[in-house]
Amino acid sequence: MxxxxxxxxxxxxxxxxxxxxxxxxxxxxxxxxxxxxxxxxxxxxxxxxxxxxTKEQLLQRLCVIAMERTVEAAETGLAHADPWEGLALYVRTCVANRSGALAPVAGTIEVTDEMWRTAREADEAAERLVTRAHEAGVLRRDVTMLDISLLMEQFSRPAPGPPSPEHDHVRHRLLAIALDGLRAPGATALPGEPPTLEWYESRWGDAP
Amino acid sequence: MxxxxxxxxxxxxxxxxxxxxxxxxxxxxxxxxxxxxxxxxxxxxxxxxxxxxTKEQLLQRLCVIAMERTVEAAETGLAHADPWEGLALYVRTCVANRSGALAPVAGTIEVTDEMWRTAREADEAAERLVTRAHEAGVLRRDVTMLDISLLMEQFSRPAPGPPSPEHDHVRHRLLAIALDGLRAPGATALPGEPPTLEWYESRWGDAP
DNA sequence: GGTGAACGGAGCAATTCGCTCCGATTCGGA
DNA sequence: TCCGAATCGGAGCGAATTGCTCCGTTCACC
Missing domain, CATH: 1.10.10 (Arc Repressor Mutant, subunit A)
Structure with missing residues (x-):
């Protein structure tokens, strides 16, 4: 078969x-x-x-799949015994998957109910991962789940020019730097207020 | 007048x-x-x-100006007494200027002699800034000037959708995280080899 | 063989982009 | 005050690209 x-x-x-x-x-x-x-x-x-x-339908399906993979990655991270390693694994996996690369599509296609639903699932799973790390004291306090999501989005942005393994390698290095910055307990306080879930979601249009 | x-x-x-x-x-x-x-x-x-x-000429002029501003930022940082604060100021300024946002243009326009010259100047200034920080022991050893340049490039990428102050604010927060990651002395070693100058320049075409 | 669903890609209509052309506008000098 | 020249701004052109359709061909099953 x-x-x-x-x-x-x-x-x-x-x-x-x-x-x-x-x-x-x-x-x-x-x-x-x-x-x-x-x-x-x-x-x-x-x-x-x-x-x-239509192209839009393909894009919508793709978004759902990408978010489902994000949920998977979060659950895998949650399954990890070490709270920090679980979180780091999640972030690395999502960046490797380019989970946030579809973000620029925000506002250009209609968001289906399925997309909203999957997005909520992904957010909840990520939130659990982050709070566990917070409670274990392995993640700096002034960082929220949205900060991490947006960080992953930033690192998922497509590289200019033709795809090259060197670029992937560099991104790995830079991500390692950022991850170190996420632990740093005695670090300087993050500037300004953390991003709000309201703004985060509003980029995609009005919630259902 | x-x-x-x-x-x-x-x-x-x-x-x-x-x-x-x-x-x-x-x-x-x-x-x-x-x-x-x-x-x-x-x-x-x-x-x-x-x-x-032509559009290309405009782009070329713009690249030169952007790199000149980078040189300026580096010199301002160098003028700062504190090696770390000088470097951090340089990075923050470049990201605020979106200095690396023109990187995707690599390979699509001809690189003028003036562009090569200014790029070299910028690299040298940045190198001085980084070695000073290294010697003062305020920057992790396994990070090179190119890592930092590429980090700035990553953070200079245009945000999706309409420009919003929230996005700038978020980028500020994320950059602060990355900067903390740059100091961390006892941090885990960066994966793989550092990027080479050869590759870095080759993205723009053959050097003169 | 016959048949019909699935295949691939040439082609269509609409849009977009870089760039040119030209009438309208404004300024400096007499 | 008036004129010639220089500059301005945007409608419009041809080329290229895009999303999408249409149709002749192929292949598993009967």
Missing amino acids: GTRGRQAEAKRNDLRLLAAAHEVFTRQGFDAPVSAIARQAGVGMGSLYRRYR | GTRGRQAEAKRNDLRLLAAAHEVFTRQGFDAPVSAIARQAGVGMGSLYRRYR
Whole structure:
């Protein structure tokens, strides 16, 4: 099973499509041409547009998947016995997944109910991870879950130019620096007020 | 002087043009339409294209100016008595200036001799700042000047969506975290090898 | 073989962008 | 006060790109 003729090819095409779309969108930005995705997936435009009737639908599906992977990463982190290592693993995984790379899409597509729901799930899981670290005293007090989410978003931004392993490597180094900055117990206080959940969500449009 | 008729208006237009171009390019990305710059500057397309014969020329001029401001920031930091505060001031200033926001332009425009020259100047000034901090023992040893340049570049990336003061504020907070991570003396070692100058420059094309 | 669903990609219509052209406007000198 | 020249600003052009559709072809199943 799995390779039963034409229907199986459709299934495989869908997977390759999603992978290609994730790759292209997170690397080139969300306004990459649809044809680039089809080419990268080794699939014709016709097949792409039969599966997703519009570019927006594809983007919406992609957002949901990205957030589901975020939830997964958070749960994996939560499963880690060490509160700090769990949190760090979560952050590193999300950045490696480019979970925040789809953020620039905010305001340009309609947010489905499923997207809101998954986003809430992801936020709750991340919140648990952060409060556990706070209670264990391994995370500086003046940092909130939203700070960390926005930090991951910042590090998920696509690199300029053609994708290169060097760039990924550099991002790893820089992230390590930022993670060290997250522990620093005696560090200087963070400037200003922490970001509000209201603002954070408002970037995507009005909540349901 | 300064307001002597037509000639003065041209001068003023040039300044407003450069300011507008900086704003638009760093906020929207370098492929923003030229008309947006003209509109933001309150100037007609004709005036813009008389001053800069092509979009590329405007971009090149803008790059030089951005790097000159970087040199300035480095010198200001160097003038600071405290090695750490000098470095931190430099980083904060560059990020506030969005000095690295033009990096995505790498590979899409021809690099003039003036650009190479100014870039070298900027690198040397930054190097002095970093070695002074190293010698004073206020900067973790495994961090290089290029790490810091790339960190600033990462934080200079344009924010998605419409520009908002909240976003600037958040970036300030995140930068403060990263800066704390730069001091941490007993921190975990940075992963992998530091980036090489060769690779750093190669993104812009072949050196002269 | 016959059939019909799934395939791939050429092509369409609409939009966007860099850039040019030209009429309107303004200034300095006589 | 008036004129010529210089400058301004934006409508418009051609090229390129985009999202999307249409259609001839292919292949598993009967």
